[in-house]
Amino acid sequence: MTNLNGVVTPPSTPSPNLLQMNMAREREKYLEEYNFPFCEAATKFEKLAKIGQGTFGEVFKARDKKNHKKLVAMKKILMENEKEGFPITALREIRILQLLKHDNVVNLLEICQTRANQFNRYRSTFYLVFEFCEHDLAGLLSNTKVKFSLGEIKQVIQQMLNGLYYIHSNKILHRDMKAANVLITKSGTLKLADFGLARAFSAQKNGQPNRYTNRVVTLWYRPPELLLGDRNYGPPVDLWGAGCIMAEMWTRSPIMQGNSEQQQLTLISQLCGSITPEVWPKVESLDLYNQLELVKGQKRKVKERLKPYVRDPMGCDLLDKLLVLDPAKRFDADSALNHDFFWTDPMPCDLSKMLSQQTQSNFEYLAPRRLNNHQSSAMRPASAVASQGSSTSATSGFHERVF
Numbered sequence: 001m002t003n004l005n006g007v008v009t010p011p012s013t014p015s016p017n018l019l020q021m022n023m024a025r026e027r028e029k030y031l032e033e034y035n036f037p038f039c040e041a042a043t044k045f046e047k048l049a050k051i052g053q054g055t056f057g058e059v060f061k062a063r064d065k066k067n068h069k070k071l072v073a074m075k076k077i078l079m080e081n082e083k084e085g086f087p088i089t090a091l092r093e094i095r096i097l098q099l100l101k102h103d104n105v106v107n108l109l110e111i112c113q114t115r116a117n118q119f120n121r122y123r124s125t126f127y128l129v130f131e132f133c134e135h136d137l138a139g140l141l142s143n144t145k146v147k148f149s150l151g152e153i154k155q156v157i158q159q160m161l162n163g164l165y166y167i168h169s170n171k172i173l174h175r176d177m178k179a180a181n182v183l184i185t186k187s188g189t190l191k192l193a194d195f196g197l198a199r200a201f202s203a204q205k206n207g208q209p210n211r212y213t214n215r216v217v218t219l220w221y222r223p224p225e226l227l228l229g230d231r232n233y234g235p236p237v238d239l240w241g242a243g244c245i246m247a248e249m250w251t252r253s254p255i256m257q258g259n260s261e262q263q264q265l266t267l268i269s270q271l272c273g274s275i276t277p278e279v280w281p282k283v284e285s286l287d288l289y290n291q292l293e294l295v296k297g298q299k300r301k302v303k304e305r306l307k308p309y310v311r312d313p314m315g316c317d318l319l320d321k322l323l324v325l326d327p328a329k330r331f332d333a334d335s336a337l338n339h340d341f342f343w344t345d346p347m348p349c350d351l352s353k354m355l356s357q358q359t360q361s362n363f364e365y366l367a368p369r370r371l372n373n374h375q376s377s378a379m380r381p382a383s384a385v386a387s388q389g390s391s392t393s394a395t396s397g398f399h400e401r402v403f
């Protein structure tokens with residue numbers, strides 16, 4: 001710039017501080033005004049109660065302000081530790097839920113957000129909005145007033161297997177099967193929920209084994225192949241969890257409550273027999289086979305130990321075929337659905353009449369007996385525990401053992 005005397009003077013530049021402040025203000029304005037596409041304001045819902053405290057955020061029951069009859073569950077996406085924007089785990093959950101549309105899979109309705117403003121330090125909160133289901137199976141099982149007849153148990157397990165058959169046919173693994181992730185509506189429809197750890201799977205490519213993380217599935221529902229470090233696993237991991245949940249329909253609490261990976265494997269061997277190459281060919285090739293202590297000389301006692309609870313021979317037989325050590329020999333969802341258990345009297349029967357006696361929701365989070373569970377690391381998948389920086393062995397939680 002030249003002044004009247006022909007002397008060149010630099011343009012007046014704001015101080016670095018002022019520049020930074022301006023940039024920050026610009027950013028705030030941008031964030032305040034930014035409209036995320038396909039993402040409505042969370043204020044359209046009125047929160048009614050907190051119904052879940054998951055590893056990755058809170059879950060609320062809410063209703064649509066414009067349509068009071070429309071109830072939803074809002075799952076908050078935890079953004080606290082995010083430096084890179086929207087968390088990849090939530091994106092994966094959304095993509096998978098968008099793909100899956102089935103009566104026995106929870107229905108994702110939309111994503112909504114709170115607006116960024118100075119009160120939330122210009123950070124929006126995002127929610128996954130689901131159709132509301134009145135109960136979860138962990139809540140129902142911990143309520144002693146809820147009694148399932150054999151036909152009703154068959155209906156629950158059949159729907160769970162239908163859901164698994166559907167997701168596996170769509171090449172999705174759930175990887176966190178447990179009673180708290182199985183929802184049931186008041187009309188008796190079961191929905192698999194919590195796809196936070198789910199992933200797509202494929203057959204091995206060019207003969208190369210898959211290398212998926214084995215730090216998945218809540219410890220008490222974790223199959224032996226994951227405990228032994230397998231990274232080339234598939235749908236059988238979910239069928240093991242289905243077997244544990246099926247047994248829980250009678251025992252009313254998780255059947256193997258280990259407090260470390262080592263103890264979980266011991267409990268599995270005490271029920272399903274010793275892990276040896278005779279019953280499980282190629283088990284020696286799994287990474288941790290030689291590193292963990294495997295109990296020897298244990299007989300398989302699945303039927304014998306579950307009979308006093310289950311009392312139905314068909315039920316015991318199906319459990320025996322789900323809780324199989326070798327994943328290659330474990331029943332898949334299709335074989336399980338074809339088992340005589342579902343095709344002999346009493347046939348699977350409607351749950352709505354029994355559930356109509358429940359005037360209040362049953363959720364694990366609200367159940368007194370399980371109140372401490374969400375603090376126990378055994379109740380969370382290893383990957384979630386690791387991301388919180390604690391050890392993978394449980395130190396608290398429930399130690400009331402069935403066996």
Ligand SMILES: Nc1ncnc2c1ncn2[C@@H]1O[C@H](COP(=O)(O)OP(=O)(O)OP(=O)(O)O)[C@@H](O)[C@H]1O
Nearest residue numbers: 052054055056059073130131132133136180194196
């Ligand atoms: N659509 C829904 N209707 C009713 N309740 C729900 C719904 N979705 C989730 N919940 C409740 O909230 C709980 C936690 O939800 P979800 O399992 O999806 O979250 P999470 O953070 O992944 O949990 P966790 O880490 O404990 O497995 C469920 O166990 C269930 O009780």
Ligand SMILES: [Mg+2]
Nearest residue numbers: 054180181194
């Ligand atoms: Mg969950």
